[in-house]
Amino acid sequence: MKKLLTLGAVVGLLAGCAQPYVTSQGTYQGAAVGAGVGSVAGAMIDSKNRWRGAVLGGVLGAIAGATMTEVAVRSSRQAAHMDKPVRYYSEDGRREVHSRPVAKRGNCTLVKTDYYQDGELVKRETREVCD
Numbered sequence: 650m651k652k653l654l655t656l657g658a659v660v661g662l663l664a665g666c667a668q669p670y671v672t673s674q675g676t677y678q679g680a681a682v683g684a685g686v687g688s689v690a691g692a693m694i695d696s697k698n699r700w701r702g703a704v705l706g707g708v709l710g711a712i713a714g715a716t717m718t719e720v721a722v723r724s725s726r727q728a729a730h731m732d733k734p735v736r737y738y739s740e741d742g743r744r745e746v747h748s749r750p751v752a753k754r755g756n757c758t759l760v761k762t763d764y765y766q767d768g769e770l771v772k773r774e775t776r777e778v779c780d
Contacts, residue, residue, distance in 0.1 A: 676719045683714020717746075721762055722776075724748040729758035729778035743767050756780045 687710015688703040695702025720737050728735040728748040737746045745765040752759040757779040764772040 675722055676715050679718025680711040680715035683710035683712070683717075684708075686710050687713070717744075717764075720746050721748075721764070721774075725760040725762055725776045725778050728760050732758075751775075 684707045688707035690710070691702035691704070691706015692699040693702070694706070724735045724737050724746050725748045728750050732750055734747065734749040736748075738744070743766065746762060747765070748760050748762045750758050751761050754777075757777050760776050760778055762774050762776060763770055
């Protein structure tokens with residue numbers, strides 16, 4: 650139990666440090682979804698200690714979910730403000746986010762964002778970015 654409380658304190662401190670870099674409420678939602686999925690997956694994978702697996706999976710899932718959401722939001726904003734396509738790549742080159750402006754509506758821009766994993770399109774969404 651002591652290790653779990655220590656891990657919780659460390660994660661809380663890291664989350665507090667990350668707040669200045671969060672640019673949208675969607676980042677928190679991405680973290681929550683990632684934590685939920687990661688917790689379930691971690692509990693299923695770690696058959697010897699399901700709690701440990703759930704905690705570790707939840708932490709890793711929250712980080713991954715928040716990161717993916719934040720990259721998507723930033724790429725959409727950048728594409729809208731620069732009025733040209735933007736691409737982000739993961740360090741290992743396996744994941745990509747492509748955002749491109751498609752239409753203007755007053756002071757807002759519609760931006761299409763595509764997500765790729767290992768060269769395969771896995772998700773496509775449209776965001777409205779307003780000044």
